[in-house]
Structures are given as structure tokens and as C-alpha cells.
Amino acid sequence: MxxxxxxxxxxxxxxxxxxxxxxxxxxxxxxxxxxxxxxxxxxxxxxxxxxxxxxxxxxxxxxxxxxxxxxxxHSHTTTTLKAKKIAPKESSLTQKIDITRTTINRYLHRVNFTGTAVVVSHGQTVLARGYGYRNVALRLPNMPSTEYYVASITKSVTAVAFMQMREHGLISFNDRVSQFYPNFPNGRSISMLDLLCHVSGLRGIPETIRFVTRDEQVQRIADGNLRLSYRPGTQWSYEDDNYTLVAAILDRISLRTYGKTLHQYIQQNIFNKANMTQAGFGEMSQSPYRSIGYAGVSEQIPSLTQLLGCGDVYMSAWDLYLFDHALADGTLLSAPSYQSIFKRHFSVTAYSLGWYPDREGWGKHTYSSHGVLGGWNGSNAFSMDRQNFVVLLSNSSSASGIYAQANQMIFNVLSK
Incomplete structure (x- = not known):
């Protein structure tokens, strides 16, 4: 058991x-x-x-x-994330830019503008657009990248080169032509500032299609000015030869000091500093962005060697804006030099170093310049507060009469 x-x-x-x-x-x-x-x-x-x-x-x-x-x-927690909404001020700004762009665009269409327009306001690109054709035969349209001869707008570039060399003590407003070309007629009476403000008394000489060297062109100007038309500083007379003479002198200084031609100096110290990648000198026939100038009548432009410093530059409208911006923001010049460019130096004219300050009929409180070369013509302007920029470049002579009214209209719209 x-x-x-x-x-x-x-x-x-x-x-x-x-x-x-x-x-x-x-x-x-x-x-x-x-x-x-x-x-x-x-x-x-x-x-x-x-x-x-x-x-x-x-x-x-x-x-x-x-x-x-x-x-x-914190992946174990529940988090609700929302997309950032546009602030009311940003939305209002965007709407204003759209309205401004439409207004300017319609105006340029209405006046049959052919070329490129660049409008920048308070750091915002309002308009960067081409109108018409840069090559009618090939039906190639104008674009923001289209390149144009800027003609007399070149003078503002030459003036910046002068002011840069002045900052380095290489030249001054009071230096005389005779210091660089001792045999130039009345050279002791003509100062650099006289030339830069078109009050030198020089007469303009005819421009031809013949190739010339720098000093040959200076001699041509000298031969045509054995006597001055008036005492320097007492009258104003717009003549390309004033800037050709300035450019010839700057070319000599640059070669002596830097071993570079004036064109090379400008490329390095102005175009490159301003990030201008579509700007150059002389013939633009090799550029894929070149435009053809269409004049009302058959017109052959002079040799660009005779337009040294006063009309031998080409660039895109966007590059011209970049030049203006670099000038306005201090990239190219010191504040005192900037002020000297736009200062009134002579009682007989407000024109100064390539610019017309507050030019009547071109928009209030602006600096402006313009140029004409064959079928190419254009205007360049920005507001005195450096907030609004308007560049209009054309390859049709039909546009040459619209610039004052166009600038006035655009600046008025931008100021609202």
C-alpha cells in the first residue's frame, strides 16, 4: 500500500x-x-x-x-505639422509686383517696344523680358540675355574707371590734357573734369568707318580743335570726343601702371566685380546672343575704334542692371566717389560723369543716361534712393523716341 x-x-x-x-x-x-x-x-x-x-x-x-x-x-508622440503660410505683407508685395509687371508689360506692348526691359524694385525683379526679334530674318527673339551696343551709356562705364584710378591717386579732376598729350592744342586749359562734364570747348569731329589706333584718334581730335569753341567751363556741349580723350588718357595710365589696356582694366575691375558675364568691347559678331540693329534708313555705324570710351561697349540689359547695382551698393566705388559722380560740378549743366541727375521728363529723383548707335539705342536709370532700376535696350531705331516717357511712366508706377 x-x-x-x-x-x-x-x-x-x-x-x-x-x-x-x-x-x-x-x-x-x-x-x-x-x-x-x-x-x-x-x-x-x-x-x-x-x-x-x-x-x-x-x-x-x-x-x-x-x-x-x-x-x-519624439516619434512616440503625435505631432501635427502645418505648411508655413505666406504672411499678409508678403502676399501684398507679391500682388503689387504682379500688378506692376502687368502694367509695364502692357505699356511696352502698346508702344511697340523692340528690345529687352529689366525692371528691379527693392531687390525684387519686376520685369526681365524681351520684345520683338534680335534677328528678324532668323526669327530669333529678344531675351534678357540678348546683347546690344549701349552707345553713349558707355560713358558711365568710362567714368567709373576714371574714379577708380582717381581713388588710387593715378589721376585727378584738375589734371590737364597737356600732362598726357603735351602737344594737344589748348591742352593746358582743359581739365579732366571739363571733359567728363562736356564743358571743355572741344568740337566734335566726324566719325568714319576707318580703323584707327588710340593715338591716331587723339590726333584727329586735336587737328579738329586747333581753337576751342568756348572757354572751358563756361558752356555745355555734348561731344563724344570728350570721353574718347579721357579714355585714351586712362589707357595710357593703365598700361603704364598695370600693364593692361583700358579694356582689360575695365573687364577686371568693373565687369568682373559686378559679375557682368555678357559685356564686352568692339565687335560682338562672335557672340551667340548678339542682336542686329535695325535703323529706319540704311546706316553704317562708324568704326568702333573711333568710339573709344564713348560707344564701344556692348552688353545685355541684365548686365547693365548689374553695373548699376554694383555702382549703387559700393562694390565699384567708395561713397565719396559715388557722390562725386552725381554732384553738380558746373553751373552751366547738371550733367556729370556720364549721368543726368533728375533729368526733366525722365522720372522724379532719378539718375539717367541714354545712347544711340545706328539701330541700337537705349536708356539706363535708377532712383536716387537706389531702390528702383529701369533698363531699356533696343535694336530698333523705332524705339528711340519712347525713353523719356517710358522711364517717367515706369518710375511713377514703381513709386506707388
Missing amino acids: KKQRLVFKILIGILVLVFCSRMAVLIFWQHGNQRNSAASSRPDDFVRQTASLYNIHKNGAALSHQTVSKAID
Whole structure:
């Protein structure tokens, strides 16, 4: 009996042990499922949040590195991220620019403008657009990248080169022509400032298609001015030869000082500094962006060697804006030099160093210049507060009569 009871107890013990083991396994399995379920929910949450971040970024909201890191670190929490809305002021500015652009564009279409217009206001590009064709025969349209001869607008570039050399003590306003060309008639009476403001008394000489060297052109000017038409500083007479003489002198100084021609000096110290990649000198026949000038009558432009410093530059309208901007923001000149460019130096004229300050009929409180060379013509202007810039370059002589009215209209629109 004792032996039977012992066997029975052993069997009961085995049964209890099996039961307990099974219960332990069941409890452990259930607990494991709960942990796995909790763990599996986190990747799903993270995927959803990551997708939300991607969609917001794709829709235009700017997300910082810290924002994304925070979302990853706190992936177990629910975060609602919304795309950044345009502030009322930004929306109003965008709307104003659109209205201004439409107004200017319609006006230029109405006057049949052919060329490129660039208008920038308070750092915002209002308009950068081509009108008509740069090559009618090939049906190539004008674009912001189209290149034009800027004619007398070249004078403002020459004046900046002069002021830069003046800052380095290489030349002054009071230096006389005779210091550089001793045999030039009345050279002791003519100062650099006289030339830069067109009050020298020089007469203009006819321009021809003949190639000339720098000093040959200076001699041509000298031969045509054995006597001055008036005493320097007493009258104003706009003549290209004033700037040709300035450019010839700057060329000599640059070669002597830097071993570079004036053109090379301007390329390095003006065009490159202003990031002007579509500006050059002389013939632009090799440029893929060149324009053809269409004059009302058959007209052959003079040799560009006779337009040194006064009309031998070509560039795109956008590059001309870059020149203006670099002049206005101090990239090219110091503040005192900038002020000297636009200062009234003579009572007989407000014209100064390539610019007309506050020219009547061209928009209030502006600096402006313009140029004509065959079929190419254009205007360049910016406001005295340096916030508004208007560049209009054309390859059709039909546009030559619109610039004053166009500038006045555009500056009026920009000032509203």
C-alpha cells in the first residue's frame, strides 16, 4: 500500500508540474505578444510622421534640421505639422509686383517696344523680358540675355574707371590734357573734369568707318580743335570726343601702371566685380546672343575704334542692371566717389560723369543716361534712393523716341 501511495503522489506531482509549466508558458507568450504589439506600433508612427514631414517639405514649407531631429527623437508622440503660410505683407508685395509687371508689360506692348526691359524694385525683379526679334530674318527673339551696343551709356562705364584710378591717386579732376598729350592744342586749359562734364570747348569731329589706333584718334581730335569753341567751363556741349580723350588718357595710365589696356582694366575691375558675364568691347559678331540693329534708313555705324570710351561697349540689359547695382551698393566705388559722380560740378549743366541727375521728363529723383548707335539705342536709370532700376535696350531705331516717357511712366508706377 505504501508503495502504491508513493507512486500516486509522484504522478500527482508530475501533473502539477506540467500544469504549472504550461501556465507559465502561456503567461510568458501573452506578455511577449503585448511587447511585440507595442514595439510594432512605433515604426508605424514614425513612418507616418516621416511621410508627413516629406509632404510638408514637398509643398513648400521650409523645415529646419532641428525640426526633423525633434520629430525623430519624439516619434512616440503625435505631432501635427502645418505648411508655413505666406504672411499678409508678403502676399501684398507679391500682388503689387504682379500688378506692376502687368502694367509695364502692357505699356511696352502698346508702344511697340523692340528690345529687352529689366525692371528691379527693392531687390525684387519686376520685369526681365524681351520684345520683338534680335534677328528678324532668323526669327530669333529678344531675351534678357540678348546683347546690344549701349552707345553713349558707355560713358558711365568710362567714368567709373576714371574714379577708380582717381581713388588710387593715378589721376585727378584738375589734371590737364597737356600732362598726357603735351602737344594737344589748348591742352593746358582743359581739365579732366571739363571733359567728363562736356564743358571743355572741344568740337566734335566726324566719325568714319576707318580703323584707327588710340593715338591716331587723339590726333584727329586735336587737328579738329586747333581753337576751342568756348572757354572751358563756361558752356555745355555734348561731344563724344570728350570721353574718347579721357579714355585714351586712362589707357595710357593703365598700361603704364598695370600693364593692361583700358579694356582689360575695365573687364577686371568693373565687369568682373559686378559679375557682368555678357559685356564686352568692339565687335560682338562672335557672340551667340548678339542682336542686329535695325535703323529706319540704311546706316553704317562708324568704326568702333573711333568710339573709344564713348560707344564701344556692348552688353545685355541684365548686365547693365548689374553695373548699376554694383555702382549703387559700393562694390565699384567708395561713397565719396559715388557722390562725386552725381554732384553738380558746373553751373552751366547738371550733367556729370556720364549721368543726368533728375533729368526733366525722365522720372522724379532719378539718375539717367541714354545712347544711340545706328539701330541700337537705349536708356539706363535708377532712383536716387537706389531702390528702383529701369533698363531699356533696343535694336530698333523705332524705339528711340519712347525713353523719356517710358522711364517717367515706369518710375511713377514703381513709386506707388
